[in-house]
Amino acid sequence: MTSANHTTVADVVGRTLQRLGVGAAFGVVGSGNFQVTNALRAAGVAFYPARHEGGATTMADAYARMTDGVAVVTLHQGCGLTNALTGIGEAAKSRTPLIVLAADTPGDAVRSNFRVAQDALAAAVGAVPERVYGPASAIADTVRAFRTARDDGRCVVLNLPIDIQALPAAWDTPPVAPTPHPVRPADSDTDRLTDLLRNSERPVFVAGRGARRYATDLRQLAASAGALLATSAVANGLFHDDPWSIGISGGFATPLAVELIRDADLLIGWGCALNMWTMRHGRLIGDGATVVQVDNEVSALGAHRNVSIEILGDVGETARAVAAAWKKESAESNRYRTDDVRARIVAGARWTQVAFDDLSTSDRIDPRVLSIALDRMLPEQRVVAVDSGNFMGYPSAYLAVPDQFGFCFTQAFQSVGLGLATAIGAALAQPDRLPIAALGDGGALMGSSEFETVVRLGLPMVVVVYNDSAYGAEVHHFGADSDLATVQFPTTDFAAMAAGMGYAAATVRSVADLDRLGQWLAGPRDRPILLDARIASDGGAWWLQEAFHKH
Template identity: 55%
Template sequence: MSVNAPSPQPETVAVAVGRTLAELGVEHVFGVVGSGNFAMTNALRRGGAGWTAARHEGGAATMADAYARTTGTVTVVTTHQGCGLTNAVTGIAEAAKSRTPMIVLTADTGVAATLSNFRIDQDGLADSVGAVAERVHSAASAVADTERAFRTAVLARRTVVLSVPIDIQGQPYPGADSPAAGSTRRRPTAQSLRPSAESVSALADALSRAQRPVILAGRGGRNAGPELLALAQVTGALTATSAAAHGLFHADAFCLGISGGFSSDFAAETIRNADLIVAFGCALNMWTMRHGSLIGEDTTVIQVDTEQTALGAHRPISAGVLGDAAETATAVRTELLSRSPAPLNVELKLRTTHMQDLIAERARKDTEPFEDLSTGERIDPRVLSIELDRALPAQRSVAIDSGNFMGYPAAYFQVPDERGFCMTQSFQSIGLGLHTAIGLATAAPDRLTVLGTGDGGFLMSIAELDTAVRQQLPMVVVVYNDDAYGAEVHHFDAAEDELEIVRFPETDIASVARGFGAEGLTIRTAEDLTAACTRISQGVDSVLVIDAKIASDGGSWWLAEAFKGH
């Protein structure tokens, strides 16, 4: 007697959605799982995506954001419906404002569940923070809806909130569209935007005329490093970056570093004296141009971007070029060499031996003299940053939280390339640094991840220290600890008694870290700092938290600039 084999269960919509995202190339998923996103998350995992279980959805969103920025791939953060999504909103807003291609895969209440406590206007919530609201509308359209969301993330460089109602998730998916075993679904690819011939000619003319040109790269220029450097070399231009592209010209001896609040005095003055600034994929906002003070009165400013609305959005410009950074740089260089096949006489411009010596001696922040503010109980944050930078391995990734302290790790910690730096600052929220570091460490496990954070931001995100320890991520967390919300203490015009609400009793962060299973050290003195540097030089293969009790800087230089914009 034969026994009939049971019929295979039909694929549900939840499984089809997760499978489709995996087939489209999602490498990693971050999130917190509840009943609403359980099946979709496991379908992604079965499809080959890596998985990091965060302790809070807000942390998961920023982990995914940092991973996407580092790898250049579309990453997924997954949440439960309603409260799971609202928990992630700050991280989603940061990603949306940074134009990070990311999918927020979230459950939603069913259409008929009008009295559900989970019910909110998820589409409206997504719209309100600048993300794109998409949803799975039916079982029949599930895969097409998912592909549309992914396509928007890639081609429009947007953060997309894809809501999948739970009453649709459990329905059988009626399609039969899975690719053959071993193949992948066709992934959308963004096409490079070529600049017009007229724009190329005009930019070539401007670079030919300029005697003190500077090429400035932003987030949109991060994938064009070789092309931009080649253009700088034939035109005698110096290079610089916004904070978002820090490390792009690390190997260029004529790089001035980060333009803006983190610049050295020499770098800022050199940029201010340029007669031509060509900004590639750079917004020229108040941070990068110090509210316009880094643009000289007679400086010509040309902005290159892939979006028309970005040209001149933050600052008046002399001309705008619509085009991809790499395509434009290559086309302009080709045009210049076609006019003069021999290399241009760049010695008449800024790429001179004398300028190279000046940059080596004065362009980095650590070359500037300062008075050591260290006491017997507190370490000067500049001394701390300089010595840690020397002790840390060259192959590193640096994440920065927000706060009064942040100029120190941003200005003093060097990175090997543009993939080695991530600062989630577009929404200007503190408390995202630890999440960012976890995303970075997951994306680049071959490097030591270094986090610079304040005590306020670190304690705000402390639950994710468990995630870093659990994932066994090699990481050095440097807490610039002044026992306060330092920005408010230093930059608010307030009486001493009013500042009591932003000052706190001393916290033993090293002990807290050890409670999570991390290694913890405290730095108060030069001797403590030497011991910490020795420990780092021995190699770090897990999480090391350094509680650095820092001396007051009287208000950081970069934040004084920032507060001009408020």
């Protein structure tokens, strides 16, 4: 490490990020990012080493989501960056405020084995390429990258050529990076939305990730306007304890939620893309319904579907402006909040209340039976991370979460294999909650490099592998008449694998086999536990059938 009298560009970058408020960094250390990683640590930024750059990037993504802050990942040049590209793509598509400190080859190292077009790679997956150009601009370059990540909600790849990292640089306190003022809606838009609410009989609010900070504002406006509350999958938990919440809108929606959303005459997306997943390819929008989208970015408005009214404005600012206008001119109204609707929500707003035929066999457990049992056993203060695959709807829909910081869903890129790393980042961001990683067998194997990381970091995590010995989505998509040899596999003994890494472990074929989880929950929880759940085939999950619906 450098002395106080020999400050380098790497030191300046590390100190600047710490002063700007970065709380944690993740990475895999190699020769190219050794200096900047140690500079972050010396400045007081917690660093969590991963086993794979893709895992490190997803951990940082999840950490940023679950803290509403900016996180950092540090990578070696060339192959370190390419290993991380799927995680970078996920963060970019999700608009996660993430800074990727990517070492880069020196400008004259044209024959280096590590040399790739790093700016082009970043741009190709939707990230913002930036660069530290030299000692004189190091602070300004770092501040610019930070502000782009924080203020614009972008994943920024900040390239750090290794020769420039080592150059002497003068340290100075970075300038204050003030938070930009939120976008206030036009008065005409406020009036128009107020009029729509006033004239609506069955309004429904659908809140997305852009609304995660404004639960109170939306609840208060919905109460005045008599609206029901729903969320996109990534905002799951936002209205958890509200009696007028109908849960997730989209493929994971309950039959009751589907009916109530389709019957809405006014559907308002708050910081929500209203994409094909959240609106089931538009089938959740009833005939004649007015659709409004509120977002603070022009490019997001109408990006996924035509909407009746586009409102440019911050979700909180817009909700408060409409609430103020409502209070001046309108009396509170029940509208969609009738006694009948309330009774139906009490009786059937959660998947755990929906009847089903148990598909369990002597050696396989129905994934719904498993998920309901887990929901009952696990403590309420939990943070749930879910990988991608046919199974994913079960933990997403059946495991209740206490709020929007209880569910981490890295699914914008729809990559299998991110779930375990997601759970690690979420666990570190929410250390007072029990972390739960819900994985399919395919995703568990793809992300298996980070099983050791859970043990090494001492995380008391519950890992549940929904094990159907296949890439289940493809099995059901291709159909029984297809050659499925490419997507079905011998059963992996995850319990044995996990035990060898230091986990408590059990194979689960029935609810009775969850006794091992009960023992672990009773304490001391001094190591993680993995449940290898041998699940029965569901013939294709309900959400998957929606996703593959032919048009």
